[in-house]
Every structure is written in C-alpha cells, then in structure tokens.
Amino acid sequence: MDPFRARLTSLRSVRRSGKLAQPRRPRFALNSAQRAAILASTDRRCHICGGLIDDAKWQADHVLAHSAGGEHRLSNYLPAHAVCNNYRWDYLPEEFQIILKLGVWARTQVELDTAAGKLISERFGAYDKRRMARRKRA
C-alpha cells in the first residue's frame, strides 16, 4: 500500500479504536439561552469556515468531539453551519488537516485544468449532484 493511503488507513483505525474505548454518555439538549451564548461566542460566525450564520440551520459543534471524550459543557461548543459540521464529522485533527490539504490541492488541479483536475471535476460534479438529489428526497 502506498504510504499516503497507509497513513489514512492508520488514522481511521486510531479514530475508530478511540471511539470504541469511550463510554457512552447521555447527550443533553441545549436550551435557547445556551444556544444563544454559543452563537454569540463567535459573533455568529461558523468556527469551521468563518462564514456568517444567518439562519436557524446551525449546529452547536463539540470542539473536542463527543465521540473522542468531549464533554457537554458550554466551553466545548462552538457554532457551525450544518454542512460544515457534517463534513468535519469526528475526524482526528491530523485527518482533517489532510482532508483540507487534499481539497485545496484538488481545487488547484481543477482550476489549472490538469488531467487530475478534469477527472475530479467530472467525478465530484456527478457525486455532488447525486448527493443533493438524495437530500431533496429525504
């Protein structure tokens, strides 16, 4: 296996074993005052992309993932767009950094219209179209 793929596989394995080792703790619902305090903590900005949160479709994201032992206290929450939070998922920091680097590299390939960029554009376009169609049906 090439070293890059091996590293990704290893990180996934580490993440999954950490998840299994965590005791299950009950989740609790944040009340409206707590949600307002979380949203105000970044001046209504998504802590992942930095974009303005201008509708009700935002999520209180655990800074340290719940699945990695993050606690349910206000200081462990930051506001995030639902789409940003769903893509961040519970990746380990190193995994998420690799994903960001891959995304930036892929974007450059598309913009430069390289062979890889053409393939990424075609395949990602089709993938995203299917994904959006599934979301509309749900």
Ligand SMILES: [Zn+2]
């Ligand atoms: Zn965002």
